[in-house]
Amino acid sequence: MGEVGTNRLILIGAGGHARVLADALHLVGRAEGAVVLDAQADLHGTALLGLPIVGGDELLASLRGEGFGEFLVAIGGIRGFGLRRRLFDRAVQLGLRAAILRHPASVVAESAVLGAGSQVLASAVVNACAEIGENVILNTGSIVEHDCWVGADSHIAPRACLAGGVRIGRQVHIGVGATICENLRIGDRAIVGAGAVVIRDVPPEAVVAGVPAKAIRRSGP
Ligand code: JB2
Numbered sequence: 001m002g003e004v005g006t007n008r009l010i011l012i013g014a015g016g017h018a019r020v021l022a023d024a025l026h027l028v029g030r031a032e033g034a035v036v037l038d039a040q041a042d043l044h045g046t047a048l049l050g051l052p053i054v055g056g057d058e059l060l061a062s063l064r065g066e067g068f069g070e071f072l073v074a075i076g077g078i079r080g081f082g083l084r085r086r087l088f089d090r091a092v093q094l095g096l097r098a099a100i101l102r103h104p105a106s107v108v109a110e111s112a113v114l115g116a117g118s119q120v121l122a123s124a125v126v127n128a129c130a131e132i133g134e135n136v137i138l139n140t141g142s143i144v145e146h147d148c149w150v151g152a153d154s155h156i157a158p159r160a161c162l163a164g165g166v167r168i169g170r171q172v173h174i175g176v177g178a179t180i181c182e183n184l185r186i187g188d189r190a191i192v193g194a195g196a197v198v199i200r201d202v203p204p205e206a207v208v209a210g211v212p213a214k215a216i217r218r219s220g221p
Helices: 016-027 057-064 081-093
Strands: 008-012 035-037 051-055 068-073 206-209 214-218
Touching: 008 016, 008 057, 008 081, 035 057, 051 057, 057 068, 057 081, 068 081
Parallel strands: 008 035, 008 068, 035 051
Antiparallel strands: 206 214
16 A cells, blocks of 8 residues: 555554454555554453554553554544544654555545545545545545545545535544535534535534434534
8 A cells, every 4th residue: 555654553542443444454464563552451452353452542652662653543433533633643743653544445546635644445435636634534435526625533434425626624524425515615523414415515513414414403512
């Protein structure tokens, strides 16, 4: 896959999303030497698809000095965007580089741009001139059409589809199988429910659902 580079890699998080990333790392030959960190002490000393779970985030600094140069934030849950950002910033501050992971069965146009830490999973398609921000998850089978822009920390869930020219803000969640029609804007920290069909712009922090999608509440704590 090239983009991940040659340094040993740290996966931050050992849950469901981490299993998907670990599987892809095996496929692209980056699993060897990689380790996993998780907040749950009872996972320490166990393994995730063959990758050792060596401890919690307090190890980030010492791993940096032991030949680990790259990381991926491997937490993807809908409540995790602030956490994904905090973990990303902490690792970068310690001098680690965010890897870019492209599943070998994904399709990324040559003219598309992938930000640091972005994760393009199996069967995802990123079409011409799309720009993907840092720490973004393009999950299984998602489609990001030409000229789309996806802001940092956002998650495009499995089989969601962004039609051409869509702009997605930062820390946005586009639910499983949702469709965003062409040229629409989805504001920062908005949530689009699974299966929704969005036909109008969505303001920041709105939660929308249904066909056509309508506001149902505000996002946030
Ligand atoms: O601060 C932390 C921290 N907080 C929670 N640091 C580290 N290193 N790990 C942390 N965690 C760990 O993240 C939890 O202890 C837990 O092991 C993991 C989150 O796992 P979970 O399976 O709950 O969520 P996920 O984000 O891996 O997966 C969700 O999002 C994916 C995109 C699920 O909804 C999946 O179904 C979905 N595909």
